[in-house]
Amino acid sequence: MTPVEIQTLARQLSANRDRYLARLPIMAIIDRLDATVSRWLDPDYPLRREAERLLPAVTGYAPDMVRRGMRRFIRQFRREHLLQLLADELPNPLVLDGFFPRSAGYRTAAFGPRLTAAILAGNVPALSLQPLAVTLLAKSAFLGKLAAGEPVWGPLFHQTLAEVDPDLAACVAFAYWPGADRAVTAAAVREAQAVIAYGGLETIESVRSLVPAGIPFLAYGHRISFGLIGREALRVDRAVATADRAARDAAWWDQQGCVSPQLFYVEAGGAVTPAAFAGLAAAALERLEERYPRAPLSALEGAAQVQFTGRYEFAPGAVVHGGQSWTVVCDPDPEFGPTCLNRTIRVAPVADLDRVAALVTPARAFLQSAGAAVDRDRLPALARSLGAVGVTRICPLGQMASPLTPWRHDGRPNLTDLLRWVDIEAPIEPDPYDEEE
């Protein structure tokens, strides 16, 4: 890809969008997306099977994990979810199609960008469905820059969209160029009226510097998620299931997602102690390895793993449970921080879960999901304290890897960040009682 090629492609997408997508009613867009997603929910659909064959080879993720994870994510973009997403953010979704009365004297309509450029991440297959769906709902063309680690899913899904509606598919493109090739990224960004970027601080800052003022820039950076385990979930009859859920959340996508927990705060005083819980979590991770083997590590990932583990192996008071493909560290020091990932978790005891908010506060800018295993009546107070220090999603333990759509990723709205409002003011009617008129 050269800057000129990208510019040509971007202009073609914008022109196709003006000709077709801009005039397509919002409910028709939802129909097309629903039809596309529905094909992918058929286990025998050839392109889905192709993805299920290619993705494990490309990403290293276990075939069963790819199959289940992809299905679980994609099925959240069916008609009812898309309608819900619209309804959540737009009191009247028809403002996407034309002017509607807003309040006395006003009519209003929402306009999306002509073209949205998205710098995609490769850590979780099918994740690009989120920006793609949102962009199309905003009646914007979509230019996705594929990640080197996962260039498979987007183009396959794009083929399905072309089967369903070739004109709509002509408003979408996935392309690959190396992230270091800034001239190409700059060309893509220059042609876009909105930019979405997933990635690390370096990637995001590098893209941000290319985005002109006044163009919406939606950045989803690196995040850390964690779990909270109350003593009520540590009853003898519940502790094993609790540990299973914690292990599943951590093992999913080999902990590469921003929703993946890295540290579990475990309340002391339950029937099962935090140290014993670490052992249960270790056993649960070992069981998961059989069905969902971890992706092979690169030499440097392996080195990071060994250094992380080694440090705790020598730390006074810490206990390390280590398997072939997972590590559980039980460390009396509750200081918040990330692990080296790839199914490596820390278990830290706390006297009471209400102390966790203070412990995670230093990482405010990085916080995202908190998976809680607590009784229903404790949740509101806990959620308030966590929300106040930067957590944006609180979910039951065991569901951390599967956010419910519509998900406000990192606390941001999905659609309205992309939209621009246009108001028509009605003429001011003469006031019959005003004698000066």
Added chain:
Amino acid sequence: MDALVERILAFMHPAGAGDFGALALDLFAAQFERNMPYRRFCLRRGRTPETVRDWTGIPPVPISAFKAETLTCFPAAGFAACFMTSGTTGGAERRGKHWHPRLDVYDASLVPNFRTSVLPGRPQMRMLVLNPSEAVLPNSSLAHYLTVAVREFGAPGSGFFIDANGLQAERVTAALRQAEADDEPVCLLGTPFAFVHFLDWCAERDLSFCLPAGSRLMDTGGFKGQSRELLPADLCAWYGRAFGLSPGQVINMYGMTELSTQFYDDVLTTGQASYPRTKTGPAWIRTRVVDPVTLAEVEPGQTGILAHYDLGNWASVLGILTEDSGSRTANGGFVLLGRAAGESARGCAAAMDEFLQATGGRS
């Protein structure tokens, strides 16, 4: 242990000889005996002096362990030095510590190695050090190393040009001009960070130098956590332009707080000045290039993680597993590829480095 240390010192003597494997196994047995955290580490892996038959089977300790535990065979003894890894703002307790009960073995390793790799064929040279001395940084192994080098090899006019107030760029300039006037070769020593700082200062004033024949520059360390990242070859070219040095006069030293012996580019011994360069060490340090998880040696030419076995580490642990990746070369040396921490993460879960930078936390 004293007899063992004598054997190691004899091995390090220029005229000395010894069997690395036999000494390593004896040292492992002694460390297994005295270093309790290390003993537990070995026992968990089923490695004891009885089961380890070859030095390559000695379990190397991940360097992160130096941050967590006091790794010494002499927990109750006094210490001549405690060298610490560089840390940011995380507080001293999070920095790796390497305790040395005495420094004669450290220095006995340093001196002949420096002579061979940096000053072959010369008894001494005027040495200009762009780094603080040991007196200013008592916990820095690099400051100690440079102080010993100046003491052993420094001709009159040698000195340290960074103190508690920072770089004394005018003094460096004067010393370099003096060397030009005297037509007397100099050896510049320091970190890339210090050199770049000085060269930026020179560039602002349009200063450059043409150092006398035989001059050289030795840098060590990387740019980790600094504002600029430069490839070794680019850095070398920059030094060349600013000081009038050819690539063959620029040497990089690779050392670690967790080691007691240094590796050098083999440029002055082989004349191979092109990049990537091969790092070699003396007979009393060996390097394995391994898969970090299985610790199996990778195929020749393949990339792995470096594990060093240093007899100079007599009082702590002789085998350490680094975060550095590299590949083996035919002459027993290795090509250093980079730090594991610099790898871009696969995931969107916060990368460790990014988190630490943002929170100013521990490393």
